[in-house]
Amino acid sequence: MVISxxxxxxxxxxxxxxxxxxxxxxxxxxDLSDLxxxxxxxxxxxxxxxxxxxxxxxxxxYTNACTINCQFCSFYRPPDHTEAYTQTFQEIxxxxxxxxxxGGSRILMQGGVNPDLELSWYTEMLxxxxxxxxxxxxxxxxxxxxxxxxxxCELSTKEVLTKLRDxxxxxxxGGGAEMLVDDVRLDISPKKGSSSNWIxxxxxxxxxxxxxSATNVIGFGEDYSDRVKHMDLIRNxxxxxxxxxxxxxxxxxxxxxxxxNNAFGSRNRGTNKTKLGATSSEYLRHxxxxxxxxDNIIHIQASWPTMGMEIAQxxxxxxxxxxxxxxxxxxxVSASGTSKTMASEKELQRIILRSGYQPRKRDxxxxxxxxxxxxxxxxxxxxxxx
Numbered sequence: 001m002v003i004s005x006x007x008x009x010x011x012x013x014x015x016x017x018x019x020x021x022x023x024x025x026x027x028x029x030x031d032l033s034d035l036x037x038x039x040x041x042x043x044x045x046x047x048x049x050x051x052x053x054x055x056x057x058x059x060x061x062y063t064n065a066c067t068i069n070c071q072f073c074s075f076y077r078p079p080d081h082t083e084a085y086t087q088t089f090q091e092i093x094x095x096x097x098x099x100x101x102x103g104g105s106r107i108l109m110q111g112g113v114n115p116d117l118e119l120s121w122y123t124e125m126l127x128x129x130x131x132x133x134x135x136x137x138x139x140x141x142x143x144x145x146x147x148x149x150x151x152x153c154e155l156s157t158k159e160v161l162t163k164l165r166d167x168x169x170x171x172x173x174g175g176g177a178e179m180l181v182d183d184v185r186l187d188i189s190p191k192k193g194s195s196s197n198w199i200x201x202x203x204x205x206x207x208x209x210x211x212x213s214a215t216n217v218i219g220f221g222e223d224y225s226d227r228v229k230h231m232d233l234i235r236n237x238x239x240x241x242x243x244x245x246x247x248x249x250x251x252x253x254x255x256x257x258x259x260x261n262n263a264f265g266s267r268n269r270g271t272n273k274t275k276l277g278a279t280s281s282e283y284l285r286h287x288x289x290x291x292x293x294x295d296n297i298i299h300i301q302a303s304w305p306t307m308g309m310e311i312a313q314x315x316x317x318x319x320x321x322x323x324x325x326x327x328x329x330x331x332x333v334s335a336s337g338t339s340k341t342m343a344s345e346k347e348l349q350r351i352i353l354r355s356g357y358q359p360r361k362r363d364x365x366x367x368x369x370x371x372x373x374x375x376x377x378x379x380x381x382x383x384x385x386x
Contacts (some may be wrong), residue, residue, distance in 0.1 A: 006030075035285060039276075051297075056345055061109075100133060161210065219256040238297055304348075
């Protein structure tokens with residue numbers, strides 16, 4: 001296979017699906033600027049027009065008590081730890097009210113696998129939020145949290161998802177995927193379960209009509225083939241969802257693991273340090289390849305919380321069509337080292353405009369919402385030097 005032939009084929013009006021072997025070759029040998037050019041062309045075909053979307057939302061980490069003990073997580077605390085917490089319904093609702101006040105439309109709620117919370121806690125919390133904040137989408141928990149709840153209440157994961165949906169849950173976020181390659185998962189999160197478990201719970205959520213997204217964390221010391229295997233598992237699951245008449249994954253979001261404040265990052269220190277994490281160019285390469293690889297997932301999201309605004313802006317030239325969300329607060333990734341935990345709507349509009357696109361606010365289903373340009377002067381100021 002010749003790199004130029006693979007890239008040229010992807011520029012066709014209706015390109016054939018890129019294979020795993022071709023994707024690995026692109027990862028290993030393709031020039032980054034060529035990859036970004038082809039990915040940008042694919043983005044224009046899959047998401048035509050000149051708009052880049054963003055979401056005004058808030059992350060709510062309802063509990064940090066967790067028994068999974070992921071090596072890369074600095075957020076969790078054992079359930080009996082003095083710093084372990086679980087927010088009250090009133091505290092959670094107050095945070096949602098603050099989101100409503102700035103015109104937000106979605107909360108993304110995730111925490112730990114807390115064995116002290118019964119299913120009734122989750123259903124009552126969701127019912128209260130749904131009644132008090134009917135216009136806010138409640139995208140809550142991750143597949144591993146669903147498995148934890150199922151274990152506590154001795155129900156199947158699909159029964160748990162059904163009860164949560166009936167209580168007001170709108171979607172199941174893609175957290176906890178990290179790397180869907182079992183050798184890697186066993187190394188970094190031996191208690192988290194297999195990649196097939198994550199896919200199974202997501203499939204059940206999609207069958208129930210819940211909105212789902214797919215995520216990927218890179219930089220655990222995996223090789224390029226592992227990264228492509230992760231994407232291939234998701235692409236195959238998306239094929240199955242579409243064949244079954246389900247929406248499947250609305251988007252794919254990737255970012256590098258943060259290493260500063262956790263046990264996993266200690267592998268990067270000392271005389272026997274391992275190459276962990278991912279550079280900005282690696283991240284942009286991953287975004288570009290994901291756009292080329294996923295012919296069945298429409299939206300590719302840029303990640304500013306881990307990469308910063310300037311690299312997220314470059315990701316829009318590497319095939320991403322969504323600038324992510326404002327978040328308002330973030331406690332999981334930030335605990336592992338990133339310093340910026342929220343973005344204003346103005347900041348997201350700025351990186352979109354400076355990339356040559358028109359900002360458009362959306363909801364969690366990618367429905368377009370009325371959008372007000374917050375600062376017309378953004379276009380008058382010179383773009384940052386790259």
